[in-house]
Amino acid sequence: MTTAAAVPGPAGNPLVGSLFDLTRHPLRTHLAARRDHGDVVRFRAGPPGLRVEFYGVFSPEGAHQVLGSEAANFRKENSFYDELRTSVGNGLLTSQDGDYQRQRRLVQPLFTRRRVDGYADALAQEAQALAERWRAVPGGVVDAAQEMSRFALRAVARILFGADVEEAVEVVNRNFPVLGEYIKERGFAPVRLPRTWPTPSNRRGAEAQRALYEICDRIIAERAARGGGDEGADDLLTLLGRARGEDGERLDPAELRDQVLVFLLAGQETTATSLAFALHLLAKHPEQRKLAQEEARTVLAGRAPTAADLERLPYITRVLKEAMRLFPAAALIGRRAVEETVIDGHVIPAGAQVVVAPLVTQRHPDHWAEPERFDPDRFLPEEEKARHRYAWFPFGGGPRACIGQHFSMLEAVLTLGVLLRDFEMEVVDRRVALVQSITLRAASPMRVRVTAAG
Numbered sequence: 001m002t003t004a005a006a007v008p009g010p011a012g013n014p015l016v017g018s019l020f021d022l023t024r025h026p027l028r029t030h031l032a033a034r035r036d037h038g039d040v041v042r043f044r045a046g047p048p049g050l051r052v053e054f055y056g057v058f059s060p061e062g063a064h065q066v067l068g069s070e071a072a073n074f075r076k077e078n079s080f081y082d083e084l085r086t087s088v089g090n091g092l093l094t095s096q097d098g099d100y101q102r103q104r105r106l107v108q109p110l111f112t113r114r115r116v117d118g119y120a121d122a123l124a125q126e127a128q129a130l131a132e133r134w135r136a137v138p139g140g141v142v143d144a145a146q147e148m149s150r151f152a153l154r155a156v157a158r159i160l161f162g163a164d165v166e167e168a169v170e171v172v173n174r175n176f177p178v179l180g181e182y183i184k185e186r187g188f189a190p191v192r193l194p195r196t197w198p199t200p201s202n203r204r205g206a207e208a209q210r211a212l213y214e215i216c217d218r219i220i221a222e223r224a225a226r227g228g229g230d231e232g233a234d235d236l237l238t239l240l241g242r243a244r245g246e247d248g249e250r251l252d253p254a255e256l257r258d259q260v261l262v263f264l265l266a267g268q269e270t271t272a273t274s275l276a277f278a279l280h281l282l283a284k285h286p287e288q289r290k291l292a293q294e295e296a297r298t299v300l301a302g303r304a305p306t307a308a309d310l311e312r313l314p315y316i317t318r319v320l321k322e323a324m325r326l327f328p329a330a331a332l333i334g335r336r337a338v339e340e341t342v343i344d345g346h347v348i349p350a351g352a353q354v355v356v357a358p359l360v361t362q363r364h365p366d367h368w369a370e371p372e373r374f375d376p377d378r379f380l381p382e383e384e385k386a387r388h389r390y391a392w393f394p395f396g397g398g399p400r401a402c403i404g405q406h407f408s409m410l411e412a413v414l415t416l417g418v419l420l421r422d423f424e425m426e427v428v429d430r431r432v433a434l435v436q437s438i439t440l441r442a443a444s445p446m447r448v449r450v451t452a453a454g
Contacts, residue, residue, distance in 0.1 A: 007055065007346045009033065009042035017044035017051060023188070026436045027331060030360050034058040040346040046190045054334075054353035055343075056360075060367060060390035062343045063356045066335055068390070068398035074335035076400075078353055080187035081334070084438070086195070087183050087209055089258030092403060093266060100400075106243045106251060107259065107403065110236060116407045117307035118234065119159050123411050124304045126155045127418040134423065134450055141428060141449050144283075145442040148276040149268065155411055156267030160260060162235030164219050171215040172264055178208040180265075184437045216257040224253070236263065263404070269439040270329040271408045274394075276446060278323035278416055281374050283427035283448045288376060289420075292316050296420035297453075305414040313417050318376035320412050321392070326374065328394035331359035331440040358394055359440070367391040423450040 010033060012018035021029040022045050033041040039059035046052050057066055066074045076096055085094040092103050109115070130151050134142060153173055158165045182205030186192050195202055223241055240259055244250050251259065282289040295315045310317070333356050340350045348354060363371040367387060368378070377383070384392075395402040402408070428447035435443035 007042040008037040016047050019045040030357050034360050040344050050190050057356050058360045060388035063390040066356050071398040073338050077336040078334045083183045083187040088261040091258035091262030093262045110239050111403050120307035127415040131422045144276040144279040144448050145446040148272040152272035153268045160236045175208040175211045180438045216260050220253050220256050273329035274324050274412050277327040278320050280446050283425040293420045296417045300421045318379040321379040322376045324394040325362045328358040329439040332357050
């Protein structure tokens with residue numbers, strides 16, 4: 001066993017350590033750290049007096065320890081979660097301890113497979129509306145990142161708000177990117193100025209937060225005035241408002257808003273990233289694209305998809321899993337160690353900041369042959385069974401695993417099935433720059449030329 005002082009890591013700049021590398025190229029820096037220093041790496045960043053230290057954990061075994069077997073020792077306590085919590089509230093993504101357990105008990109019944117499958121028709125309608133719009137695009141060139149971001153927002157907003165979707169989408173589409181950038185700036189800044197200072201950044205962030213809170217609060221209040229929603233309504237906001245625990249506990253209006261904002265953020269960003277990169281990868285790889293198109297056109301010929309089609313589209317499911325392997329929306333996941341522990345033979349001290357990195361672990365050469373190659377057949381059942389459970393964890397893991405996994409996969413598979421059924425695809429931008437914001441995103445155009453299938 002080594003001591004904490006002996007945990008290897010990059011030396012970086014003599015004055016600021018790895019600050020510039022982590023700020024400018026965080027994903028590339030984490031990948032290089034694993035390659036050069038191993039599965040547990042110590043990073044130092046910032047000038048003397050403001051220097052921070054954290055540990056990157058890159059093996060599946062280490063990820064399991066942090067997220068699964070020792071999850072109670074690794075808390076969501078760092079500057080990023082502080083900013084996220086302050087901006088979008090104390091919902092399932094950000095809450096802890098009793099708050100989290102209570103919210104999970106109330107919300108979990110709304111995300112059973114049976115309940116989520118009931119949204120398939122609405123998701124299929126949104127996917128088919130997107131296909132109709134693409135048929136009218138001049139020149140047939142679409143930016144996959146932008147298109148999937150708009151689509152995923154509209155889809156999750158429809159599931160959340162039902163009849164109030166149009167007004168909500170407009171406000172969210174205008175303000176969430178502003179608030180997301182504000183959270184990122186403050187969450188990773190070496191020095192955070194008080195939010196009350198009237199800086200341009202603080203004013204933009206406060207205005208975006210106010211607009212989002214107002215639209216959610218107004219819709220929630222209108223539902224309450226109607227007795228919790230219209231008769232027979234099954235949108236998620238109505239169901240959240242009606243949810244009761246065994247002792248009659250319920251979510252109050254502020255908690256409802258917090259859950260809605262978290263679902264909007266997570267439901268849009270994760271699915272949009274998965275769909276955009278899946279489309280881009282298929283546009284670049286004609287052999288895999290042909291297999292996916294054949295499956296879509298055979299299974300979905302002449303009809304809208306249904307929830308049952310999720311099981312009938314195994315190759316498209318593998319395409320999406322491979323896209324999530326290479327480009328997981330949650331590329332880096334932070335925690336704080338409460339007590340000293342040992343990971344992969346290295347001592348992680350009490351209070352240390354720890355980062356597990358799906359993007360790095362899911363490209364680990366000890367677990368993935370030719371890890372940079374796009375190969376959906378890595379996710380054949382026999383291949384999945386042979387791998388470590390945490391060699392692939394784009395939805396996190398353990399007791400804090402994403403509650404919306406099935407919803408995300410259902411939406412993504414049905415949508416990709418419709419688009420592959422209806423269009424031929426050709427890549428325009430072969431190389432795409434990446435940026436780590438709240439989630440992994442494209443930082444440059446991700447254009448694909450789409451032509452209606454004959």
